[in-house]
Structure formats: C-alpha cells, structure tokens
Amino acid sequence: MTSGDFSQDKQRGICLSSNKCISPSCLVAACVRMYSFMGGGLFCAIIGNILIVVSTATDYWMQYRLSGSYAHQGLWRYCMANKCYMQTASIAYWNATRAFMILSGMACFAGIMAGILSFAHFSAFERFSRSFAAGIMFFISTLFVLLAMAIYTGVTLSFLGKRFGDWRFSWSYILGWVAMLMTFFAGIFYMCAHRMYESRRVVGSR
16 A cells, blocks of 8 residues: 555545544544533533532521421521521531531532533643543532531431431432532543543544
C-alpha cells in the first residue's frame, strides 16, 4: 500500500493500525452520548443540590404528638402550636447531621462548577480531568448525605422514637434521601462520560 492510499484511508476515518472503523459519524455519535451523560449528570446534580438545601433548611424532618397536639422539628428549629423555636441545645447528633448536610451541599456545588467547566474547551486543562473531578465530588456529596441520614435515622429510631409514642419521619427527611440518590446518579453519569472520553482519546492516539 502506498502512502497516498494510506492518506486516503485516514481521511475516510479508518484507523488501519487498530483494524477498527472510526468513521466521523461514529465519533460524532460517541461525542453526543458523552455530552448526554454530562447533561444528565448536571441535571441530577442541580436537582440534588436544591433538595439538599431545602431538606437542611426546613423544619419537617420529624413529626410527633406532644401534649395532645402535633409538633414537628428540623435540624435548626422545632415547632408546636403554630410557633417555631430555635434549637438552642448543642446535641451531638444534630450537630453532626447539620455538618454533613452542609458539607454535602458544598461538595455538590463544587461538582456542579466542575461539571459546567467540563463542557468548555480550555487548553490549560484536560476535559477528562474536570468530568472526573465532578464525578468524584458528587460521590463525596453522596457519602456526606448518607452519613447525615444514617446518624439522624439511627438516633431517632433508638431514642426519639421511644420518647414520643405517635411520631413519623416527614418530608424534609425524605428529601434528604432523594437528594442522596440524585447526587449518586450524577456521579455515575459523569464517570460514564469520563470513560467515554478516555476511550475516544485512546482510540484517537492510535
């Protein structure tokens, strides 16, 4: 085969050394799939971050009956008889739950920033490093939410559940679990995008 024939094959998008067809249409399809994963991950992360903030800030982690009337409490306040009061007592499990939820929100926000930058083209950075960093930050956010929810659930079931006869977890608590799932799926999507970019980069270097 002459050099001219090889150049023509290369222009057609055929990588002869790997014996694989790498047509431009295949590369475009792979690029679309990669950006679809990144877009899906970014959507999940934004929803997850909003849910983390709402869950942390609202006062419906637990509802219970106290002195004949229903009351509810969150991580910062407790409410009864249509009046809300700040949680002034420094209790370890409340502090730990608050801290992990705040750290989770910060990690998720950092992942969102890295995820947005992964769409841009900066010669000073490799795209895969930003998508990989975004995926790692989303998994870290998932871990923090899981720790917060596990601590709150464990203490509530072992202590508060016995203190109040008629009680249940409420929607702020449920939003925390939903946020954990959203950040987890965001991490999965960005890791898939990272693997697809790595595959393209390896194939393109052959």
